[in-house]
Amino acid sequence: MTDKVHFDRIAIIGAGLIGSSVARAVMRAGAAGTLVVSDRDEAVLSEAEKLGFAHEFTVNAREAAQDADLVVIAVPVGAMASVGVTIAPVLKAGAIVTDVGSVKEGVFKALEPLLPGNVHLIPGHPVAGTEQSGPSAGFASLFDGRWCIITPPQGVDEGALEKLTKLWEAMGSKVEIMTAQHHDLVLAITSHVPHLIAYNIVGTASDLEEVTRSEVIKYSAGGFRDFTRIAASDPTMWRDVFLNNKDAVLEMLGRFSEDLTALQRAIRWGDGDALFDLFTRTRDIRRRIIDAGQDEEAADFGRHHEE
């Protein structure tokens, strides 16, 4: 007998890209006796129901969380607290409550005071996603080979942590444990600031578009096009990320601005060596990412074009 991870009842609140992908991955892993998915948006819920990636569907998050051994909250970071308020009265003693939010310290601080002391709140973040949203955008293999960062609070119940870790592994992820503060600092530079830069550059180009009309669209190949993919990411999700990881994002943006000023100076003074040295260093980082198997672009491209 293998010690396959199993929960009698798993509830997922939020049936968008990530919630629906977790649902599909849970089903693929056979990790739930009953999997119930909830979303407050009736159109989203009926789309989810048609796609059929869980056993039960309900608009009522409280009904979903009732008797659940594991509740996965997959809503935008700014909506976590309202879900916490809704589900708190019905949570079963010993239940594990986790989330998939892109910011960790703020989510823990928002949820922890709302939940009863006899449940295990263990936040998590699968570092995998796309610029799409909604239940149709999800897929079971989203987490395969990707990191899931779990940020347990001090004094966490080791049994509950182990069970949650095993579930993410069963869904295909590699799991890393760190503090919420460290997570927020690392993700500020690897994910949050890059999204802000993409939003900014596409915004600047869209202002220019007034002047040059269709040329921005017409000639948008290569570099700019890659930025537009990221800048098409969900506005609600990303508004909440920046409002909830303010300190770390501002810290990284400060460094970014200093480095940008140095580049500006190198261009102004014709310092080709400085430009060449930086571009050589950054090319090396790209190579290291590919070597570490973290670049899924080619695979993603293939997958979306097969569908």
Ligand SMILES: NC(=O)c1ccc[n+]([C@@H]2O[C@H](COP(=O)([O-])OP(=O)(O)OC[C@H]3O[C@@H](n4cnc5c(N)ncnc54)[C@H](O)[C@@H]3O)[C@@H](O)[C@H]2O)c1
């Ligand atoms: N998109 C990504 O690439 C990505 C990757 C990793 C983690 N995340 C995190 O996952 C979470 C969900 O993101 P997503 O991309 O799946 O978003 P999404 O927009 O695809 O789905 C979010 C869903 O939550 C529902 N919702 C909002 N408030 C609710 C509430 N109070 N009760 C019930 N349902 C509610 C919405 O109706 C929507 O269907 C966010 O916290 C985000 O930071 C996103």
Ligand SMILES: O=C(O)C(=O)C[C@]1(C(=O)O)C=C[C@@H](O)C=C1
């Ligand atoms: O691949 C993308 O499109 C993503 O933006 C995914 C991405 C990221 O920045 O890596 C976005 C937000 C998440 O919290 C995790 C993953």
